[in-house]
Amino acid sequence: MSNTVQRHVLSALVQNVPGVLAHISGMLASRGYNIDSLAVGETEDNHLSRMTFVVVGDDSVLEQVGKQLEKIVTVVQVVDVSSRDFVERDLLLMKVKAPAGNTRSEIRELVDIFRGKIVDVGPQEITVEISGRENKVQAFIERMRPYGITELVRTGRIAMVRSKTEHNASGGTEARGAS
């Protein structure tokens, strides 16, 4: 068991019933767990939702969070996604100051490099959409900061274990570290 503090991505399949989000977030808060991000949405089965958590702590914290989650009656299954080969994404929307001219071109170039999209353009600012792993999203935020970020919103991370086919390590453009 490792005593080092790490970020773990947990994925919980939960019954899609009223109050389940409040129940889970309340449990995590009352037991003092440190949650970096929490994302929730319906799954392919409309009776079930999927919650993705990023938990900060050592292995014993992770073990307890997993067990306490599983103890909640409406939680169907908990998977430590980060212990496997997985894909994670975070979606970001950002308004950044971009007056027409050079600045705007520079920002457009950076958005392209980060494979983002400009989804709205105003007279003085543009809105950018970008998705990817956390460090990429974070890097993009740092690049934009000097231009003046006026508003920023993120979904929180979602994650999925990769399919167990062939050689996962070279799973196309989604290979670990590539995005």
Added chain:
Amino acid sequence: MSTARAGTDPQLMTGADILVKSLVDHGVEVLFAYPGGCSMPMHQALTRFGTSLRTILPRHEQGGAFAAQGYARSTGKVGVVMATSGPGATNLVTAIADAKLDSVPIVCITGQVPTKAIGSDAFQETPMVEVCRGITKHHYLVTKVSDLPRIMKEAFHLAQSGRPGPVLIDMPKDVQLGNLNEIDMDPAMNLPGYESVAPVVPSETIRQIAAAIKLARRPVIYAGGGIILGEASEELQQFVNKTGIPVTTTVMGIGAIPPEHERSMDWLGMHGAAYANYAVRDCDLLIALGVRFDDRVTGKVEAFAKDAKIIHIDIDGSELNKNKTAHIPVRGDVKQALTELNKVIEQPEIKDWQDHCEQLKAKHPLSYDQEFDGILQQHAIKVLSDVTADMDTYITVGVGQHQMWAAQFYKFRRPRTWLSSSGLGTMGFGLPAAMGVQAANPNSLVIDIDGDGSFQMNVQELATCFCEDLPVKVLLLNNQHLGMVVQWEDRFMGRNRAHTYLGPIHHEEAAGPSNADRFSYAENRYPDFVKIAQGYGCGAATIRDKCDLEPAIREMIAHKGPYLLDVQVPYQEHVLPMIPGGMTVDDMILE
């Protein structure tokens, strides 16, 4: 408990009728219910089911909920309590939290404002589900009558399976009044995430445990409430008989093994027997069965059994490695695990260790001053224990010094005969819990050993005892103080009295440094408990002299109805031994 009856009922029924019929189908014989605006339809329905279900009216909702606990703790069946919305419902909250910490199966039904009014801050509206999320095993807000049979079935299933606990069902008034026909009273449950049966402990784990035991030279069994809840005390005793391993229990585990058993080391922890704590300190293998390494047991957790390998078996996987890392963590039912172990276990070579434990026991017995010519609390309990030894007796307690002394000096020889709010430590538990025990066991002797502080927190339930023919006895150890807090003041706070005296505030004991002698009594006693009890219609007497104790106890037991025996005791007596909070066995205070 019988399971729900199958089949459909073609008759048109209201939600309230469905709820009550479901209670009957689930084998509920008694419930404790206090009506109000938003629960009246359910009470009306209760009258329609007449004799198949007894409804007891407590005098406070908390009393009702602790009575439901008393019913559940003494029988193992699900206790049921009902209250109206708002204040009625919130009055249940303490008892629900209590049931969660002590794993007591109860179903709590609360009235709620009509679904259309929910969220409007209506009269007597509280968001009960929100309030109770963290203190229930599960909770429901019923929004459709058609969901009700399934929810009732799930609630009973959840309350009593796996690690038991409280389940809340919040019933809006319109759901109670709504009609339904074509009712399937035994629908399928929808609990895809709930594992009601613990996994079978694999035979290789059993072999691993047996091997660890064989190698041990200084093993100790640390048995808890899981043994009682899991009905595993026979298996535990077999295990102890086969292995000869000394056994200590938690406060929740009292009754799992008779105190006269040659391997019994009584109970451990903050006020547990010194020999139990020493044995755990010195052991090389700790066999933890249905326990949770509570701080009142472990003290400083790093120092607890620090040289021992730990085997931890519990039905709740989240208890494994929570407070203390186990070398062999086993999720499973203790009864099943012990049954399998008993088939293969061999006696380890521990003669020296057994001798050592016997010596510890002889050297550090639980004791009190026998010479004192008044009545010490410990003495009152010991005499009660002797007098009732051959009777079918249940003991409930409040919280504080009297609770610890009852655990120390009353001999509990059967599981479920000792009822104590152990995890939450709720003062006022004793009298209403006794009421619930008496309702479940009408022919048994049920005694609430209480303190004057705890007793007054639910004193109103004397009315329930009288009016509902529940002949509960109260042995009141009346020292006019909050004794346990006084003890901490004496030990750790320079004897400065800070709101621990229960009489009028101009008394010298009410504030400031105390220089009272060891056997001081608080004079000008207040209130007059005999008059209070008599006012409620109960028998009552007060005593102070040692020679009066045994006859008074016999008179109390012989009394037909509820009875209160006010025993005047001094207030400077301390519960010993004591391991101060967060400290280790070596810091134990012995005198």
